[in-house]
Amino acid sequence: MNIRSFIEQHFPPCCLLCEAAEGPLCPACLVDLPWLAEQRCPVCALPTSGRETCGHCLKERPAFSSTQALFAYGFPVDRLIQQLKYKEQLALAPLLGSLLAQNLENELPDLWLPMPLHPNRIKERGFNQAVEIARELSAKTGIPMHASWATRERDTPSQAGLKREARRKNMRGAFKCDHKVAGLHVGIVDDVMTTGSTLDALAAALKHAGAKEVSCLIVARA
Numbered sequence: 378m379n380i381r382s383f384i385e386q387h388f389p390p391c392c393l394l395c396e397a398a399e400g401p402l403c404p405a406c407l408v409d410l411p412w413l414a415e416q417r418c419p420v421c422a423l424p425t426s427g428r429e430t431c432g433h434c435l436k437e438r439p440a441f442s443s444t445q446a447l448f449a450y451g452f453p454v455d456r457l458i459q460q461l462k463y464k465e466q467l468a469l470a471p472l473l474g475s476l477l478a479q480n481l482e483n484e485l486p487d488l489w490l491p492m493p494l495h496p497n498r499i500k501e502r503g504f505n506q507a508v509e510i511a512r513e514l515s516a517k518t519g520i521p522m523h524a525s526w527a528t529r530e531r532d533t534p535s536q537a538g539l540k541r542e543a544r545r546k547n548m549r550g551a552f553k554c555d556h557k558v559a560g561l562h563v564g565i566v567d568d569v570m571t572t573g574s575t576l577d578a579l580a581a582a583l584k585h586a587g588a589k590e591v592s593c594l595i596v597a598r599a
């Protein structure tokens with residue numbers, strides 16, 4: 378199914394980015410989004426010249442094995458994700474989940490695990506955007522989502538403004554994982570990846586609980 382017919386079928390009118398009467402994103406705005414090029418580090422999805430592993434990952438291998446990100450985290454994807462998170466534009470979540478499902482490049486995992494939010498954040502926001510995105514991804518791929526197999530134990534201070542090392546320290550011991558992941562390939566789903574330290578901390582906790590492999594599937598890479 379092409380994107381236009383998919384959107385016409387599933388979503389009510391009104392594009393979030395222009396005046397078009399198709400929502401949550403019209404086909405023209407969807408095509409214009411900052412889709413990421415192929416030239417990326419296979420481990421962390423930072424730009425590299427020939428898809429080789431980047432310097433950061435060579436120096437210190439993260440606990441996850443690969444990352445696929447759909448978009449660059451810039452205008453207007455940043456606005457869309459903010460609208461999803463803070464303005465309850467929940468129709469965006471199934472759209473983003475479908476786009477992830479349609480564009481999968483890496484080996485498929487045994488389960489999808491959305492990035493857990495701390496209960497305080499869920500109370501504040503009312504939902505976890507990663508769960509909403511992963512729900513559609515799971516429906517489209519037929520791979521189960523297990524949102525409760527990892528929990529966020531600490532309400533870590535905001536990562537904004539912290540340097541790479543400080544972010545890593547900030548995240549230590551933030552997650553707890555169920556041992557049901559033992560022997561499985563876990564696909565973490567999240568909306569935004571910045572330095573990757575939160576994903577690294579979750580992946581490390583999953584590996585500690587016995588996961589065979591952890592990969593990341595991300596909507597937007599900062």
Ligand SMILES: [Zn+2]
Nearest residue numbers: 392395403406
């Ligand atoms: Zn539009």
Ligand SMILES: [Zn+2]
Nearest residue numbers: 418421431434
């Ligand atoms: Zn890398």
